[in-house]
Amino acid sequence: MNQQSFTPNIPPYTWNRPIGLDWNNPYTVRYSSNLDDGPWHGMPLGGFGAGAIGRSPRGDFNLWHLDGGEHIYQNLPACQFSIFEETKGHKQAYALCTEPPSDGSLSTWQWYPKQKAGLHTGTYHALYPRSWFVYENVFTAQLSCEQFSPIWAGNYQETTYPVAIFEWVAHNPTDEPITLSIMFTWQNTIGWFTNSVKIPQVQVRDDGSPVYEYKPRWGESTDNFNLLVEDFHRIGCIMTKLSIADDPAEGEGQMAIGTFTNAAVEVNYHTRWNPASNGEEVWRYFAMDGTLIDEYNELPATEEEQIGVAMSVRFTLRPGKTRKIPFFLAWDLPLTEFSAGVSYYRRYTDFYGRNGKNAWSIIRTAMKHYQIWRENIETWQNPILQREDLPGWFKMALFNELYDLTSGGTLWSAADDRDPKGQFAVLECLDYRWYESLDVRLYGSFALLMLWPDLEKSVLLAFARAISTADDTPRIIGYNQASAVRKKAGATPHDLGAPNEHPWEKTNYTSYQDCNQWKDLSSDFVLQVYRDFLLTGADDYEFLWECWSAVVETLAYLKAFDKDGDGIPENEGAPDQTFDDWQLRGVSAYCGGLWLAALEAAIAIGKVLIEHPREIPYYPPQGFQSEVDKNSVDAINNQISVYQSWLEKGLVVYQEKLWNGEFYRLDSDSNSEVVMADQLCGQFYARLLKLPDIVPNECALSALNTVYNSCFKKFHNGKFGAVNGVLPDGSPENPDATHPLEVWTGINFGLAAFMVQMGMKDKALEITEAVVRQIYENGLQFRTPEAITADGTFRASHYLRAMAIWAIYLEIRSQESGVRSQEGRKKKKE
Numbered sequence: 001m002n003q004q005s006f007t008p009n010i011p012p013y014t015w016n017r018p019i020g021l022d023w024n025n026p027y028t029v030r031y032s033s034n035l036d037d038g039p040w041h042g043m044p045l046g047g048f049g050a051g052a053i054g055r056s057p058r059g060d061f062n063l064w065h066l067d068g069g070e071h072i073y074q075n076l077p078a079c080q081f082s083i084f085e086e087t088k089g090h091k092q093a094y095a096l097c098t099e100p101p102s103d104g105s106l107s108t109w110q111w112y113p114k115q116k117a118g119l120h121t122g123t124y125h126a127l128y129p130r131s132w133f134v135y136e137n138v139f140t141a142q143l144s145c146e147q148f149s150p151i152w153a154g155n156y157q158e159t160t161y162p163v164a165i166f167e168w169v170a171h172n173p174t175d176e177p178i179t180l181s182i183m184f185t186w187q188n189t190i191g192w193f194t195n196s197v198k199i200p201q202v203q204v205r206d207d208g209s210p211v212y213e214y215k216p217r218w219g220e221s222t223d224n225f226n227l228l229v230e231d232f233h234r235i236g237c238i239m240t241k242l243s244i245a246d247d248p249a250e251g252e253g254q255m256a257i258g259t260f261t262n263a264a265v266e267v268n269y270h271t272r273w274n275p276a277s278n279g280e281e282v283w284r285y286f287a288m289d290g291t292l293i294d295e296y297n298e299l300p301a302t303e304e305e306q307i308g309v310a311m312s313v314r315f316t317l318r319p320g321k322t323r324k325i326p327f328f329l330a331w332d333l334p335l336t337e338f339s340a341g342v343s344y345y346r347r348y349t350d351f352y353g354r355n356g357k358n359a360w361s362i363i364r365t366a367m368k369h370y371q372i373w374r375e376n377i378e379t380w381q382n383p384i385l386q387r388e389d390l391p392g393w394f395k396m397a398l399f400n401e402l403y404d405l406t407s408g409g410t411l412w413s414a415a416d417d418r419d420p421k422g423q424f425a426v427l428e429c430l431d432y433r434w435y436e437s438l439d440v441r442l443y444g445s446f447a448l449l450m451l452w453p454d455l456e457k458s459v460l461l462a463f464a465r466a467i468s469t470a471d472d473t474p475r476i477i478g479y480n481q482a483s484a485v486r487k488k489a490g491a492t493p494h495d496l497g498a499p500n501e502h503p504w505e506k507t508n509y510t511s512y513q514d515c516n517q518w519k520d521l522s523s524d525f526v527l528q529v530y531r532d533f534l535l536t537g538a539d540d541y542e543f544l545w546e547c548w549s550a551v552v553e554t555l556a557y558l559k560a561f562d563k564d565g566d567g568i569p570e571n572e573g574a575p576d577q578t579f580d581d582w583q584l585r586g587v588s589a590y591c592g593g594l595w596l597a598a599l600e601a602a603i604a605i606g607k608v609l610i611e612h613p614r615e616i617p618y619y620p621p622q623g624f625q626s627e628v629d630k631n632s633v634d635a636i637n638n639q640i641s642v643y644q645s646w647l648e649k650g651l652v653v654y655q656e657k658l659w660n661g662e663f664y665r666l667d668s669d670s671n672s673e674v675v676m677a678d679q680l681c682g683q684f685y686a687r688l689l690k691l692p693d694i695v696p697n698e699c700a701l702s703a704l705n706t707v708y709n710s711c712f713k714k715f716h717n718g719k720f721g722a723v724n725g726v727l728p729d730g731s732p733e734n735p736d737a738t739h740p741l742e743v744w745t746g747i748n749f750g751l752a753a754f755m756v757q758m759g760m761k762d763k764a765l766e767i768t769e770a771v772v773r774q775i776y777e778n779g780l781q782f783r784t785p786e787a788i789t790a791d792g793t794f795r796a797s798h799y800l801r802a803m804a805i806w807a808i809y810l811e812i813r814s815q816e817s818g819v820r821s822q823e824g825r826k827k828k829k830e
Contacts, residue, residue, distance in 0.1 A: 659699060
């Protein structure tokens with residue numbers, strides 16, 4: 001035997017699991033109304049805002065986020081890779097999913113085993129945006145498949161493409177030739193991904209949040225048909241629909257698969273077969289010798305009929321040889337519709353056109369550039385992956401938590417004059433289906449800020465535009481059944497709207513609480529504006545100018561809640577902040593700290609604007625108040641003075657009312673003794689933005705150590721992470737409370753970033769590791785929830801805030817930079 005072997009080029013820091021291995025005790029959903037698809041989630045494929053398709057560690061394509069903002073989780077067995085192998089006269093063929101169809105379809109197909117002779121049959125690896133299947137103990141050949149989409153930091157073109165690359169690597173480790181064939185099959189689903197309920201009814205769930213009816217046109221394939229396309233060593237199948245015009249509706253367009261042809265391989269195809277049948281028309285020939293019968297048929301599907309395409313690539317490997325076989329999948333579904341008549345073209349259409357007939361063009365681009373794309377991904381990731389000071393689990397989670405930017409119901413609209421890179425938005429989560437919740441993104445937006453800063457700023461500009469708007473539509477508030485208007489002028493909105501209305505324009509979709517009463521949103525907005533300016537070079541003055549009037553307006557709005565004039569707005573006993581099931585009263589550590597930091601940020605913004613007048617001043621028509629007057633040096637100086645007076649009073653009040661000698665009390669008026677994990681978020685932001693401390697350094701350190709001991713170590717010995725709020729001995733203040741007794745993934749990552757900032761890196765990583773292990777060892781991967789509990793339950797999967805893990809990396813990098821600066825100054829002095 002020739003014992004040569006081939007090792008796939010897989011980074012050592014992946015999330016990995018044996019193919020098809022069942023989960024013994026995965027986390028389950030806390031509330032029955034919340035989404036729980038189970039643990040079979042893998043890394044999603046697709047570009048930002050272009051739609052996403054997920055493939056699980058058992059090999060099935062089962063996540064279909066192709067309708068903007070909507071969620072479908074269902075296995076399509078006909079969408080599959082299969083392998084035929086012949087060696088020494090022995091033949092075998094398997095469809096590479098360990099889960100046979102449950103409806104009896106494709107019954108002639110042989111499905112890949114989970115185990116063989118007591119051994120695992122391979123391993124799934126994921127390091128977003130790449131993932132791998134490595135097959136073992138079944139085939140004689142060594143086989144692996146890498147799959148990825150062209151996503152890398154700082155890229156605003158290829159990152160939008162609706163395409164997935166699958167590169168197969170086959171190696172013959174024996175001294176005999178091996179014949180292999182790889183078959184890629186796909187079902188024509190054009191027309192499925194749109195809501196058949198054009199005016200969906202909105203209802204209130206048992207948890208008080210709004211939800212609307214979504215019924216995709218799943219399985220409606222009438223008039224779908226498939227085409228064969230061949231050009232210059234390329235061959236593929238296009239799937240489309242008869243009724244598509246040059247301006248397709250939502251869900252209309254094309255999908256396509258393709259591969260290369262050359263003299264060393266034999267490519268066969270079948271352009272029309274029935275995925276709802278027993279599958280014999282495809283499998284009979286493939287299992288016999290790895291070929292297909294080159295069936296070419298453009299006949300459209302009749303009512304109730306399903307059709308699919310198939311392509312196979314057959315080749316013989318000589319002993320010791322290796323061959324790479326790439327396949328490509330693309331979709332061109334150019335339009336996303338929200339409420340009836342409200343629709344946006346997707347960003348990728350700026351590069352490929354809007355007629356929905358460009359799937360093959362996208363594949364041709366991928367065929368030409370996919371190897372460079374992968375190199376670009378590696379160039380982006382390797383400097384982090386090669387750092388020996390970062391734990392492997394941290395590097396794994398750092399990249400894999402970015403999955404939400406692909407599959408989080410992501411929108412990225414086509415460009416226009418106002419938004420030259422389009423508008424961007426990610427859902428808070430799939431249970432709370434509205435976009436870019438501002439309180440959540442206070443931590444959750446660090447990844448976007450650090451990697452795609454232009455998209456990050458576009459989100460803040462959307463909030464800035466919305467602050468002055470009003471919507472007097474009355475709504476019933478889920479929490480207490482009171483009536484409230486949807487959006488007051490001057491109030492910072494909670495979110496940028498929902499997929500069933502008009503995102504970016506119609507805000508405050510959530511109605512669980514009255515968002516007009518929230519005491520953190522205005523501060524969140526101001527802090528993120530200054531953060532996005534400061535951490536992207538501190539030279540985008542136009543961005544600050546575009547946000548300034550909104551900053552002034554929203555701070556004035558929030559100050560109106562300062563009923564006693566002490567410089568800090570009071571919480572009012574309703575859940576009026578991001579912990580929206582947790583009542584705070586009076587001056588609170590969380591909201592009060594954010595307010596003080598926001599005042600400091602607003603003062604800093606004002607000073608920058610005075611130093612950098614707007615290059616192109618706005619001169620309004622006669623009779624209108626002049627923006628030039630409003631934003632003159634004198635006007636801005638006046639605002640700075642006002643903020644300074646509020647700040648000076650507030651800093652004293654905050655310390656006097658909340659500091660208890662060990663940590664900052666939850667609030668001033670509830671008499672609670674709870675240690676709140678996120679009590680000093682405002683101080684974290686002040687230091688992040690190089691602003692003056694809002695609390696003394698020794699108090700911050702004492703509070704953080706108390707949080708570490710009470711919320712983390714004394715809560716189930718640190719197994720789950722830091723719980724939101726418990727008494728100093730780690731016991732619950734109220735055993736029936738919801739938010740205080742949950743471990744919030746994103747809050748933990750934000751807390752850890754603060755600890756790194758304060759020189760507590762070891763403790764920060766200890767907390768972070770506990771949370772990461774709960775996610776990735778208990779079936780929550782690629783659907784990271786907002787909250788987990790010690791009972792093994794979770795709430796709100798696919799959650800935005802978990803991308804706060806990038807704040808930890810930002811602070812680690814910042815601390816190192818600070819150390820280097822100190823060393824440089826020391827050497828200079830010497």
